[in-house]
Structures are given as structure tokens and as C-alpha cells.
Amino acid sequence: MQDDHISTVIWARGVQDRLDVRQYRANYHQWILSDPQRELLRLWGFSAFTNNCSVSQNDIRLITALVEMWRPETNTFHFPFGELTITLEDVYMIMGLHVKGRPVTHRELDAPKAYLQLIQDLPRIKSYAWGAAVLSYLFRGLTKAAHKSTIALNGCTMLLILWAHERLLPGAPKITPGVELVWPMALAWAEPNPDRRENPHHHTGQYRGDFDRFEMS
Template identity: 30%
Template sequence: MASSSTSRRRLLCGPEDPSVLYLQRQHVSNNIWAGVPSEDVRCRRYEGIIWDVPINPRVLAVIDEMGFGGMLRCGQPKDIDHHLITALIERWRPETHTFHFPVGEATVSLEDVEVLWGLKTDGEPLTGYIPSKDVNYWKDVCLDFLGFIPDAVDLKELNWKQTSLSNQLRIELSDDHEQYMYNQRARVYCLLLLGGLLIPNATGNKIPFFYLQFFMDIEQCASYSWGGATLACLYHNLCEAALGKRTDVGGALTLLQLWAWERIPIIRPQMLNPAPVDYLPCAVTWTGRASYVKAPGHCIETFRDQFSTMHANQFIWRPYESRNLPDVCVAGRPIWTSMTTLICWNMVEPHMPQRVLR
């Protein structure tokens, strides 16, 4: 009888009306309800030694000007819990770009990107064309704008291995260099943040050369919607994973974990020495020592149960209301609720906050 009852429950799972959730047959949840064993996704991320070496104040000033200073000041993010991300992907719906919980639909929005990391959301889209595939062109560009020539294998593939960028941070800068050298180092930092946290690909350790074009002009760099690009890449990777097209998942999964901790108290770690968060991006809340005793970490079944039995008072719809936020975290407020298109190079994804607004 127990086996028969389980089978009936599995048959009843899924959307009653398939007109909206029309991709159910391809969705990873189908296998779970059918009792097919599933593997955790492998979350890609790499920041090199960003957090291990002191940063020159003049370099930090340039990074601020480029729009990445708030994110850098948040400090090193915690390791990604692959089981948490897997459980969230199982509830992600590509048709609506939202997570479906018992308490309603929810999603990572432009507000979350800007408030958590201080990234610009109202700006020019991150798209264009590849300037050249000529190796000599990229030798010259890398030397001029980064201060070094990539290894031969990097030039052949037109991708930096992140270690080649990370190694540049080991070269100490004093306070008496020409300004262009601080600009070069700032670009290295920003490229590592871009390829390691914002839009990491499924390999987790390569950054395409063409992204350098967005960092060449320091002032122009600050005009791009880095938050919009980050969210487009995250949406794209969640959709691919939810439809079972990949198990190595890129995108800003660190941001997704921060979003989940902010909004779902029953799964968050307890911070042991909470950092002061006033007038800093909210990601700083989740740095430092933490206890996972009361959190269900590193257990996919527990996360599934927590999400399946979630009550209305176990999800925070407006977690940032009481925060004192710096200007860099609220500059894009007028477009947080916009129904628009998010762009990151060849990834184009809809932003539909109307489905989750409270």
C-alpha cells in the first residue's frame, strides 16, 4: 500500500494547468517525482587571490570609478552550497523566470543585484561585437590595458585562464607609479570579479577576451548595466539547468545563495560576528564566521522538504526595508520594477517583477 500511495502522489505532482508551465515534460522536477535519482549541479566560481592580497588605495579608487567598488568592499563570499542551489533549480521555471514555492512565486530581481552587490542596473546593455580574432591585436590590447601579454595558449583560445589574471595581483604596486598602471591593475580586478562571480561560465576558469572592451574606458565602464548583465546570465543558466541541459552551471550562483539567505530564514546560517551593514551593499552581512547548526546545509533532501513545507511567515518578501543603504545601492530604484529585457552579450532574458511584487 505504501508503494501504491507513493505512486499516486507522484502522478498528482506537477502543474494542474499546463498552459503557463508548458515545459514540464523537460523539467528536472519530472525525474524527481518519477523517483529517478538526480545529481547535484556543480557550481562554477573562481576569484583567484583577490581577497588574499592587499589592494593599493589608488587602485581601489579606480575600481570605485568603474562601478565595482561596493562589491569588492563586501569581502570574500562564502562557499556555495551545491545542494541549496540544486534544490532552488528544481523550483525554477523557465516559462516565468521565477521560483515556485508554496507561498507564491519569487525571483532574483534588479533590486537584489543592486542592493546586495552595489552593481549598476540602469545603464547601457553589455553587448556588441568581437573587435578582432587576430592574436597580435589582443597581444597589443592586453599589454596596453592590462600591463601584460597572455600566455600562448590563452591567445590561441582568446580566453584568459583566470590564473593568468590572478597572478598579476601578486606584483605589488607602490604609490609612486604613473596613473595608467593603477588603471591596468583595476581592470584586472574587475575582470576577475566579472569572470569569477558575476558571469562565470560553466568551466569556471576562463574569461573571453572580448569582455576587455567594456573596461578600456574607465568612465565608460561605469555607464554599463553590470547588474542587468549579471541577472541575464543567472537567468540563462538557471533555465538551462532546470531543463536538464547541463549539470555544470555558471552564472552568479553566489548572488542566488545570498538572495536565498536574505529571504528564507529557515535555511540561512547564523553569523557569529555580524559586520556593521549600514551604508554598505547588503552582501557584507554574509561575510565572516558563521554557524550552520540550525541550517539544513549540504543536504538536498532537507532543502526539498523545507521548500515543500514552507509557510507564509517563512519567506521575507521585502528584506531590505530597514537597511540604511548607500547611494550605489539605490541609484537604480526607478527601474527595479520595470518589465524589460536583460542583456549580457548573446543572452537575452525577460525581467518580470510584476509576478512577484508585494
């Protein structure tokens, strides 16, 4: 599959078109939930989404560099030190989403706002394996985005970025002291930290260099 992989474009031209991250919205900071709404999200297992600072984390340059490392043949990221991938355990620890339960399926699941059909039956919301659905959808999005003709990524990029923060060491940004044990970890990463940025200008080239140089501890 190498001939169709985005890395062939990078090797030939050194650059690629800007990746369109579909989850990104510039006005997430304006998203304000009431206390009853936050409580419902917690009851349903969606605590990670109660903080708009969690949802708004979208480092498009980091995402771009990760897409370049994604191999559809194995559903893993290929780094100089070996392969890594996002697991169901990662989804549960980072996002707090259930990974066991009823499958999230629908014949029109790709239609706009289709997931709302699955949350109309309130007592059954927690019975779904939302984490498994989020992970499989992200894998599909990464596979499509890794094709050299694709310029967009669909999927939960919030999970992708926070997984990179958690797993790609050294080189990860710093988490705010005192919240290391907060669960799900998405809420810990939402805490402001002025020392967090190690790539303040979000250069894709710097991320590529970081991935090429570091080794797993």
C-alpha cells in the first residue's frame, strides 16, 4: 500500500496540503453547559466532555504528523523505535468511555447527527460500548486520511491528541501538577498549564523530527 500512502508525497515534495480536521471548531470555548447537563453527561459515562477545554484540544500539526506515521495494513503508527497503536484500555483511561456493552451500529450511522438516534432511549445510553465505537471510527478515519489523495480526517481527534500526550514519551507536553490521578485523563489535560507547550508554533516539521529522534523509555 506504500504507493498510495501519504508518505510518498512527503518524500517527493517535502510538504503536503493542510489536513482538514473535521472535529475542529474555533468556538468551542463558548460552549457552556449547565450543572444539570454536566451531571447527565457524567451519569451516561461522558465525563470527558463536561469540560470544553478537553473538547477544544486540536493541534492540527501534531495530528498531521501522526497521520503520516499511520499504516493501514496493521492499524498502527510506525515509529523508528517500533509500532504503537491506540487500545481500548487507552480509550477507557483517557476518555472514560465504556468499551464493553451493546455495539454501536446503525445502517445510517454516517448520516449527519445520526448518533442522536442512539441516545433517545435514556436508560440504555450506558449500555452501549461507546469507547469501542469511537476507536473503530477513528481507525477508519486515520486509514482514509493516510491515503495520498485525502486531505481530511474524520474521527475523535481529541482522543488522538491526548493519546499522543500520554504515550509518546519523551517529547510529551507537561500535565498540570496535582491532577495526574484525575480520571478520565481528558479532564486532567484540560487543566491549564502555562509550561505545557514544547512546540509552541505547532510546526509539522518539528513533530516529524521529534518522532524520528526519540526513543521509548
